Amino acid sequence: MQPMRTLLSFGGRWSTVLGGVVVMAGSIMPWLDVPVLGITIPVSGVLSLGFVTLALGLLVSVLCYRGYRLRLLYVSISVGLLWFSAGQIERTKHDSRGAIMRVEREIAAIGHSLSQVGVPPVSVFNVNKPATDFVGVGLFVIPVGATAILVGCLLDLFSRRLSLKSLPLEFIGFLACRHCTSLLTGEMVNCPKCGKSISERKACRNCFQVLGAAHRYCFRCGAPIDPD
Numbered sequence: 001m002q003p004m005r006t007l008l009s010f011g012g013r014w015s016t017v018l019g020g021v022v023v024m025a026g027s028i029m030p031w032l033d034v035p036v037l038g039i040t041i042p043v044s045g046v047l048s049l050g051f052v053t054l055a056l057g058l059l060v061s062v063l064c065y066r067g068y069r070l071r072l073l074y075v076s077i078s079v080g081l082l083w084f085s086a087g088q089i090e091r092t093k094h095d096s097r098g099a100i101m102r103v104e105r106e107i108a109a110i111g112h113s114l115s116q117v118g119v120p121p122v123s124v125f126n127v128n129k130p131a132t133d134f135v136g137v138g139l140f141v142i143p144v145g146a147t148a149i150l151v152g153c154l155l156d157l158f159s160r161r162l163s164l165k166s167l168p169l170e171f172i173g174f175l176a177c178r179h180c181t182s183l184l185t186g187e188m189v190n191c192p193k194c195g196k197s198i199s200e201r202k203a204c205r206n207c208f209q210v211l212g213a214a215h216r217y218c219f220r221c222g223a224p225i226d227p228d
């Protein structure tokens with residue numbers, strides 16, 4: 001189980017760190033594509049609320065990279081980003097198309113007056129584009145990053161030895177004994193309250209030497225190790 005848990009912990013941590021980086025990238029990428037005179041002008045997310053999502057992605061990446069297992073915070077940010085980007089996609093579809101149609105109508109009115117004096121009418125925006133074409137790629141990249149943050153938190157959570165009692169505390173970000181739920185630090189091998197093994201490692205009950213999971217005798221004092 002040890003290599004499996006190490007892999008879950010490693011994969012979970014990096015999934016969350018890289019998820020934050022992907023959210024940052026999605027914040028800088030276009031959130032809106034404005035079709036003007038046959039070309040598409042991308043408008044970066046940081047020109048609207050993208051600076052907020054950029055800051056959130058940076059916060060998750062830096063904190064997780066520094067080793068903080070603030071799972072509740074990361075999960076909240078991730079769910080918030082998923083909810084926000086889904087809403088933003090819908091808003092962009094409706095509002096941008098409406099705004100462009102309004103401007104186009106005004107231009108058409110001017111064009112109509114100009115056509116009276118012989119100037120041919122122009123179409124500035126391509127109003128026949130489907131509404132989804134106004135939505136920039138960044139708004140689809142952010143949910144990918146947010147999902148990676150969420151998956152990373154779950155992988156990291158299940159790298160811990162859990163029980164139903166310790167799961168809520170571990171989810172918030174504490175390390176908790178799965179037998180008695182007392183709070184632990186990362187270097188503990190046995191629970192200081194109930195004495196039970198809480199790590200993949202073991203400690204000798206005679207001399208407290210920290211041992212490997214497969215050790216059956218203490219290599220320091222020779223005492224036999226009880227199987228966990």
Ligand SMILES: [Zn+2]
Nearest residue numbers: 177180191194
């Ligand atoms: Zn305990």
Ligand SMILES: [Zn+2]
Nearest residue numbers: 204207218221
């Ligand atoms: Zn020993």
